[in-house]
Amino acid sequence: MKTADPELMRAINRFHVLDTIRRAGSISRVEIGERTQLSATTISAITAALLDDELITPHHEGGLRSDSNGNRGRPRVMLTLNASAARVVGAKIATNRLVFVVTDFQGDILAHLTLPVRVDRLPLPVVADLVEDGVRRCVLDAGLALADIHTVALAVPGVVEHGSGRVRSSPVFRDVDVPLATYIAERLGIATIAESDANAMAMAQHWFGRARDCDDFVLVSMEEGLGLGVMHGGQLFRGARELSLDLGHMMMGVSTVQSERLSDIASERAILDGEHADLRLREAMRVGRGMNHVQRLLAEGDDGFTATASRAGEALGIAIANLVGLFAPPRVILVGSSLALGRSLLDPLQASFERALSAPLREVSQIIIDEAGDELWARGAAAVALSELYGSPWSTTGPALRSTL
Structure with a gap:
């Protein structure tokens, strides 16, 4: 044995x-x-x-x-x-903003910073410049020097290989297979971790949010893409080669004529795609505020977006029912910018979920809606870094460093 x-x-x-x-x-x-x-x-x-x-x-x-x-x-x-034993930086990298926090050893926030910028339009070296500047500014705001920081953790939408720090695919980057952790570590001279934003938010919910009393739950992130975080026994579940999970890849139909992934129906990008007569929406999309404007259109009774939101909600309800069938989690937590669609999305989602769920599982899972702010996503990235420090051997030279090569 x-x-x-x-x-x-x-x-x-x-x-x-x-x-x-x-x-x-x-x-x-x-x-x-x-x-x-x-x-x-x-x-x-x-x-x-x-x-x-x-x-x-x-x-x-x-x-x-x-x-x-x-x-x-x-x-x-x-x-x-000892709260001052270590400090870490957590960051959320989204298509239209960068959000940073500095936390102490127990995860309390010492400083935070938001940079509104269309990251997805920029080449990787420019994005790296912005990340480096954001880290340095946030650390300075915390009254610290860069040498006081043990780890930087970056949360990114898409498929991330946690062990190597590579971003296999993401709506943030033009390229695929981006060695993000190595790229930033070389600039800052600090151990750097790359993680999916869904996994970072799952950690945030477990450490600070709606799942502090729950070691087993599923989190669905509904933003530019559709991320999935699975917490089991208080630990994040990762796939082969420590790959993050992506709910958007779930197939919703396969035939010789047509096949659709969930992301083609229910991601923020899918909901906003298409020709829109409303000039204000086009401008809002250009600056990364499309979903907020759609929320206003729905409040005004825009039937086109009502139908789009309903279709997205129905597809998500089926996908979540499949997750409950696979994992039987006591909680399913929904987060992300698409929650701005409100009842137009959530009512069809709930109805579809209840129809798709088999009878033995109907009392198993509770769906929780959490309109978490950006700061919690970045704090979740910091929690990912802290969880690794908690398990590292320490000595007079500090914690064991993680290889990002």
Whole structure:
């Protein structure tokens, strides 16, 4: 029988201990054991190393304690994260904006910055210039120097190979197979991670949002594309070669005459495509605000967009029913700019979902709508970076660096 890699098991255990302390805010070693099911010996060894590396700090709670026999003992020792142990930058790269945050070791935001710019019209070197400038500005706004930052994590729509930091395809870039993490790391001299924006938002929901109490859920991102994040046992699920998942690739019909992917029907790009008589919409699309203008048109009773939104909602409802059939998650969280379509999208989605779902699964999953702002997406990218630091071995030289080659 093949045994588990000892360093992998240590990394997993380190992560769970640190994440448990982060969630609790302040917790004893006994309580860590109760929540993680790790042995007292393992917890003692891990917390001793974390204390040596100044990743956690101890403090005493209460005065002297007495047991049932009247024997007096020391005050209970509680453990908390050392928020200043590390700082990371998280960024969301969208087609029409760049959003940055700097966070401390527990994920609290120290500074944030938004740059409104049409990224998808720019060549890669220019995009890299903007990302570098945004990181440097946001770090400066946090009162820090670039040398104080341990990791930069970039969230991008599309298919991202997390391990290598390559963006296999994205509506943001003209090219395919972009070595984004390596490109930015060479400019900044800082370890850099590339992640899909859907996975980053799944982390944000698990750490800070609507799934803080849930280790198993599915997230559907409805923006330029249709991203998918799957959280299982508190960990992101990734495919072969650590590829991110893309719901837009799901086939909605195959025949000798025609086949359609979900993205051809329900992505923001599909909804906005086509000839539109409204000149204001054309201008709004040019500056990346098309969906907001469509929202106004729907409020004015534009029947053309009502039909488009309804068709997109029906297709999404079927796709989500398929996800529930595959994963049976207790929660399905919907996020993204397409939520601006409101009931025109969501009512057909809900009706289609209920029709497509088989009877045994109808009470399994709750659909949650979260109109999360850009800052949470960037904070999710920061959480991706922090989760890797939590599992890394630390020493006087800091955390083990991740290769982006």
